[in-house]
Amino acid sequence: MVQISELPGTLVTRNSEQDQWVKGVVGKICGVNGDRFPGSQPVSFGVRDLDKLELQDFWVCEKSDGMRVLLFVNTLPSKEQLVYIIDRHNAYRQLDGFVFPHHMNPSAMLGNTIVDGELVIDTDPKTRKNTMRFLAFDCLVVDNENVMTKNLEKRYGRLKDFFHRPYAKMMRDYPHMAASQPFHIKVKDVRPSYHVGTVFTEDIPALQHGNDGLIYTCVTTPYVTATDPNIIKWKPPSENSIDFKLVLRFPPSSRQPNVPDFEAMPFFALHVFCGDDRGVPKYEPFDELYVEEQEWETLKQTGEQIDDRIVEVHWDSSRPGWRMMRFRDDKPNGNFKAVVHNIMQSIEEGVEKEGLLARSAAIREAWKARHGEPPGPSARPTKPVGHPAPAPHPAVAAVAARPPPPSVVGGEMRYGPLGPSKWSKVAGPLVFAGLNR
Secondary structure (H helix, E strand, O other): OOOOOOOEEEEEOOOOHHHHHHHHHHHHHOOOOOOOOOOOOOEOOOOOHHHHHHOOOOOEEEEEOEEEEEEEEEEEOOOOOOOOEOOOOOOOOOOOOOOEEEEOOOEEOOOOEEEEEEEEEEOOOOOOOEEEEEEEEEEEOOEEEEEOOOOOOHHEEEEEEEHHHHHHHHHHOOOOHHOOOOOOOEEEEEEEEEHHHHHHHHHHOOOOOOOOEEEEOOOOOOOOOEEEEEEEOOOOOHHHHEEEEEEEEOOEOOOOOOOOOOOOOOOOEEEEEEEEHHHHHHHHEEEEEOOOOOHHHHHHHHHOOOOHHHHHHHOOOOOOEEEEEEEOOOOOOOOOOOHHHHHHHHHHOOOOOOHHHHHHHHHHHHHHOOOOOOOOOOOOOOOOOOOOOOOOOHHOOOOOOOOOOOOHHHOOEOOOOOOOOOOOOOOOOOOOOOOOH
């Protein structure tokens, strides 16, 4: 499958006045420190999580093999919209071509909105044409309202009804606008966790981009801007991966013992991330990467920097040893030390696909019991939650909102107009494609 080589948009220079301004805006509307990536991070799936799926409502969807970004729609008091994507380095790129209308008044603009998702490259199986798409699956802020304290069902509803549906209608009415947009936007379909078999047999085979496993997300919990134990990433145990920093150590020259022999094959050290010390990442040696001589020759021929890069590895039990999968330049650091130990536990105690399928019946019965539904096989259709339907599937019926944390007064965070931006690229007529700009 085709991978994204470079993110779209114009990079906002780090620590510039614009960078500080836009990060301050995001920090204010999210209620977090604007200097760090505000998105959530999943944990790895282990056998213990089968019980968790039975005890709580989770939605499941395929995990796309793409690039994680947040989409930030910044609507100024002047009604101009600045649109950015935010990567995991917390770098901002400003985008041109997008207009997001308001859900109640298509001639007005959607207010400040932050959407979570993943950029992928879809390849049409017939034409082989590549199309970049943003697959949205959650949101933090919609139309100036911080929705992070709401449960996933409510956030997903805002994502579809307030953000995507007005945009999709505009694109149907004015299809020529797609030519000026750097990517297409789609909301990812999700299913109740007990329909994981349908994800394997229908959803994943229909993909036009790579798949990297499954994502389970708890329906009843809020959005967390850090590692969230209620978002669980599943992969077959043999495919569970860890991100380390690759550090090359060359042997001494036979002629000059104090000089490295750069013609020799180095020792491939894997260093684990141990956090920041006053903004400086700390690493310590963890293990060795197994690299064959031919692989080393191939790496050298690329002409790329190899040393001091984040590398994704998996455990090869046939060696045994760690084997390289790919470089992860999209990640600022490797997995944190504690996360590495959790992933290793998941590798050791991992659940195969058959284990997920075997537990589905018990998960379904527990779900139905919580919602007061009769036991036994469901006669209702198993369309994804995101699929258009006359009525929502009963499996995703409304649940009580999780109580807000003590620091949030009233359970909701709302913000008034923000200051104008000097970096607006909006120009031209006040009305475009039927929208007031």
